[in-house]
Amino acid sequence: MSLVCRNLHFAYNGHAILSAVDLDVRKGEFCVLLGRNGSGKTTLIYCLAGLLQPRQGSIAIDGLDLAAAPRTEIARRVSLVPQEHSDIFPFRVLDVVVMGRTAQLGFAQRPGPDDYLAARRVLAELEAEPLAERNFNRISGGERRIALLARAILQADGTLLLDEPTNHLDFNNKYRLLAKIKNRCRAKGTRVVASLHDPNLAARFADTVVMLTGGRVMASGDVHAVMTAEMISRLYQTPARRVEAEGGDVIFIPKITDGAGNLMENTRWT
């Protein structure tokens, strides 16, 4: 059971954004996309969600060919949490979460007590039960991320596509949320493809990493094999060193230079 992407090419108005991308993500795997701003992470995630049509290549999720599958069928297998989300009608958080069930319900069928119970269960899993009765438009950016993740889990927990899931989350909540997502991969076999801007979070939680540069895969594979100081330096185009903290956590520290390559004031590099 795999998500398999082969020789994927995508272009906006004839301008190539993704080129020859191959990707394999097994059931229960937490795969993180890393790359500089504009390297194509979001575009790849939207292709995997079936929301952007590649101009070449194929994507199959557990045997379902996205190019041929009806939208409703894709929505039952794959759910997406986008990077940003604007205000919606002033629904309770619980109602927003239960909207995730729409893909499972028949035409004109309304969610019932079981759907609300399932929505409360997912909120509880994310330790977000106190948000249930709050107005979605009046909760914080970080709380919205958690509510939208709950909605995505309720929609389709086979494959979760998360575009910068830690945006707006504080230091503690970033780690807590990623730990919960990882637990879900382990316990329920959920497959996750997430873009992250912080390689240190990827080093801590990912099983596998895909490094994108200019819409191409620069490297991919097991997190420990791929995330070396040399690869991080190449990816972000700045020297980076790898520090192993007590307990085994790995931290990458970039050398902050100005345009001429000189170490910038107030930064340290040893």
Ligand SMILES: Nc1ncnc2c1ncn2[C@@H]1O[C@H](COP(=O)(O)OP(=O)(O)OP(=O)(O)O)[C@@H](O)[C@H]1O
């Ligand atoms: N709707 C669009 N029309 C034209 N070009 C676009 C569009 N959306 C994105 N792009 C371009 O596609 C490229 C890849 O963008 P994408 O958002 O996938 O990168 P990203 O790696 O997710 O970036 P970031 O880390 O900044 O979120 C960028 O050069 C961007 O300017």
